[in-house]
Amino acid sequence: MKFIVIVGDGMADYPILRHGGKTPLELASKPNMDMLARRGRLGIVKTVPDGMPPDSGVANLCILGYDPRKYFTGRGPLEAGAFDIPIGPDDTIFRCNLVTVRNGILVDYSAGHITNEEAQKLLDEMAKLDVGEYFLGISYRHTFILRNAEISAGCTPPHSIIGQPIHQHMIGPDGGELGRRLNELMLRSHEILSRHPVNLRREREGKNPANMIWLWGPGKKPSLEPFERKYGLRGGVIAGIILIKGIGRYAGMRVIEVPGATGYYDTNYEGKADYAVRALEDLDFVFVHVEAPDEAGHAGDVEMKVKTIEDLDRRLVGRILDRVDLDETKIAILPDHPTPIERRMHMPDPVPALVYSPGNPSDRLRFSEAEARRGSLGFIDGPQFMRMFISEL
Template identity: 50%
Template sequence: MKYVVLIGDGMADYPLQELNNQTPLQVSHKPHMDEVAHQGINGLIKTIPQGMPPGSDVANLSIMGYNPQKYYTGRGPLEAASMGVDIGNKIAFRCNLITENKGILEDFNAGHISSLEAEILIKTLNKELNTGKFHAGISYRHLFLYDEKISGSFKTTPPHDIVGSPIKDYLIPEDNPPAHTLNNLILDSKKVLENHPVNEERIKQGKKPANMIWLWGQGGKPHMESFKDKYGLKGSTITGVDLIKGLGVYLGLNNINVPGATGYFDTDYKAKGEYGVEALKDHDLLFIHVEAPDEAGHAGDITEKIKAIEQIDAKILGPLLDNLPSYEDFALALLPDHATPIPIKTHTMDPIPCAIYSSLNKGDGVSKYDEFSAKSGSLQLDYAYQLIHKLMSL
């Protein structure tokens, strides 16, 4: 039996006036997604347990078959694992390079700064600031390790949730002693970065400067049983995002590196499809994650979201559907990890559409894959962390 879980990050949305009150999924040309819905069973499921933040970390951990309420400790340690950084007993924070403008968080990704430019800035931060240690990641996504213990309530805010807001309103509440130190670190980073040659050159080129850091998603090292031990399956991941790779490390999955997988609009969809088909030859289960629809949602870009959905359909899902029948039995699940609606430009806790196409089951009469068609399906699944068991029981 072969299993595939295809995750279009942030793919779900709300009806938009610009699309005649339809969602991007409803208007996209996606014959293969519609075929999965037509041949399979459909429904709306929750990827975010009640009371937890609607982040990709929580949602994808859930989709991979682990109850976040039991296993989740924070986003930072997951990204650390993908970078090969053993955090030990330290606290790992996700560290964004952001654009600050007159006290406002203008851009949570600093104009998608290049990894080369970012690495230079991270090295400078380590040289000039003496609190903790920074580790360079990809583009605007980096890591910060903090040596001191953090106890009790400690709230940080994802920067993509507060674009256009005053930074001072979303600093870490200082009811916990380390908060003052970390807030100073955030504010002091501007003194280091704003006149850096990298940013001076970016401004000359009409690009947004990466003139401040933002710390969030903190946590200690999680302890999780391997996917093989939990489900008895040899699994792998294909993604361009450190977060998903980090989950793969902790779960003992094989992270397959695909050339051109960027985690942005320019990701190589065709290569992901080709590597996915190849991975099925010696893996029982494959998670394929595509970040581009989420990036489009954060940017409020309808055109790019539709384009991402159509590229996933044509270049990833199409080849998989062509290949899967060569195996005696198979099951494929199609779903987003969460909604990232264009109107609000951030994640929500809305239930998301899930379609499961199996060689062992007949369809339930749903003919389209979208947020509204799924409501009339027969899939009875409350939470996404039950998905793997569901696939294995078909």
């Protein structure tokens, strides 16, 4: 038996009144997911434990069966796992966003989805200050490391404070002297990057400038039990974002690089499907992550969110279904958390999940938040989902 888990990041949502009280999952045409739902079983999975932030790191660890209450040390450390760099036990690792700030207001957590080439030039400029180390990720998502430093406080995730004053969300007094210095670094970055040629050109072109760094999600390097030892399966991950690649590396899984996997609307859906099927020739399990629905949720763009779900269904799920033996393959599809259009931020609500398992009874439902609540799988505690998917469902 082969196993495929497909995660549509932020795909779950709330009913939208102006669209007849339907969610994007209900509005989207998704014949492939609905076919699997009719032939499979639905349920609700709690991917964010009570008291924890609805961070994608928390939720994806949970889906993979790593209880975030034990393994989540911060967003920054998980993403750093994607890089081939030495990380010591006393190093503190942050997620470093390039953001757009105007008149003290955070207006864009992604700096207009800046290119990697532009981002590298801006990080190189910041490195001249000789405070910490910067590592290029993808677009606006990067990593910042302080060697031999201890700080547990961080800023609020920037995607949660769109349209709000930055001074209300920087590192608080519990960050101590180091927190104060990091706040100074971020404010200094606004001065430096605002006049950088990259941003002056972006302004002329009508694009949002990447005129500030934003440090959040700090923590120490985690230690995950190898996926193969945990489940007896050789696994791989496919993603356009460094978070999933980092989790995969920490778990000893194969990180499968797909050309054109951008973590945005223009990601290479077909490539992800093809590489997933090819990987299953010598792996037992593949985890395929798609970031695009989350980006649409943060943008508050319902039409784009519907399109990303339809792209996921037609260009990735359908393509996989055409290339695998459904009598020998188990498939699960679920979001990691909701990113509701009308909230534009992550929420901790349980998410709908579908599980297709050959030969098992089916619920004969469509894949949506409401239908999943009627499914025979019922309510599943997140850290138990993966073992149930592999061994029981």
